[in-house]
Amino acid sequence: EIVLTQSPGTLSLSPGERATLSCRASQSVSSSYLAWYQQKPGQAPRLLIYGASSRATGIPDRFSGSGSGTDFTLTISRLEPEDFAVYYCQQCGSSPYTFGQGTKLEIK
Amino acid sequence: EVQLLESGGGLIQPGGSLRLSCAASGFTFSSNTMSWVRQAPGKGLEWVSTISGSGGSTYFADSVKGRFTISRDNSKNTLYLQMNSLRAEDTALYYCARGGRGQTFDYWGQAALVTVSS
Numbered sequence: 001e002i003v004l005t006q007s008p009g010t011l012s013l014s015p016g017e018r019a020t021l022s023c024r025a026s027q028s029v030s031s032s033y034l035a036w037y038q039q040k041p042g043q044a045p046r047l048l049i050y051g052a053s054s055r056a057t058g059i060p061d062r063f064s065g066s067g068s069g070t071d072f073t074l075t076i077s078r079l080e081p082e083d084f085a086v087y088y089c090q091q092c093g094s095s096p097y098t099f100g101q102g103t104k105l106e107i108k
Numbered sequence: 109e110v111q112l113l114e115s116g117g118g119l120i121q122p123g124g125s126l127r128l129s130c131a132a133s134g135f136t137f138s139s140n141t142m143s144w145v146r147q148a149p150g151k152g153l154e155w156v157s158t159i160s161g162s163g164g165s166t167y168f169a170d171s172v173k174g175r176f177t178i179s180r181d182n183s184k185n186t187l188y189l190q191m192n193s194l195r196a197e198d199t200a201l202y203y204c205a206r207g208g209r210g211q212t213f214d215y216w217g218q219a220a221l222v223t224v225s226s
Contacts, residue, residue, distance in 0.1 A: 001170075032210050033210055033211060035210065035212040035213075037153075037213075039153075044218055044219060045145075045153060045213070045216055046216070047212055047214045047215075050208065050212040050214075051209065051210045054209070054210075056212075056214060057214075088152065088153055090153075090155075090212070090213075092210060092211040092212055095158070095167040096155060096167075096169050096170065097143075097155040097167075097211070098155065099152060099153040099154065100152075101152050102153075
């Protein structure tokens with residue numbers, strides 16, 4: 001099983017700032033199968049990034065993904081008020097399709 | 109518009125059984141893999157199970173293997189999760205999700221709540 005470790009657990013930033021979220025895998029993950037999701041309280045998760053760096057339909061270009069192998073990053077270039085949420089990475093290349101434990105992005 | 113609507117959740121005693129359904133619309137159901145993902149109260153996301161578009165291939169998390177069964181009826185555009193031998197640790201919101209590019213989950217339902225308690 002591929003274990004995904006996200007850091008930091010909580011990130012406190014202000015609107016307009018840049019956010020950098022990390023996802024580290026216990027073994028190499030094909031870039032084709034690394035995804036990022038956003039979840040707000042009381043809502044279902046929303047797909048942000050697939051294939052490590054491709055934005056899903058309707059996702060603003062302030063969201064970007066990068067990385068390969070065991071280290072992946074989600075960057076939000078300038079935080080908007082609606083971006084404060086929990087973010088999960090997921091590897092979907094080999095079963096079990098594991099998620100990271102999440103990073104909570106909160107308003108400072 | 110893609111829509112996924114879960115049903116069948118509820119309160120069940122430990123050791124009991126429950127079947128969740130997910131009614132899909134707005135896309136060609138048989139063309140996509142479908143999955144179940146759960147979220148225990150206040151916790152993160154846990155992948156549970158995935159089924160191929162034809163239903164011929166299924167995959168399960170170790171935590172539910174041998175207790176849960178995933179199936180689909182492509183004529184009814186409906187996904188199912190049969191849950192047997194339920195435990196307290198199965199208490200969670202259960203989301204159905206559509207398989208998208210790169211085997212990601214590109215659309216999610218609003219979840220069904222399953223509570224296992226005596």
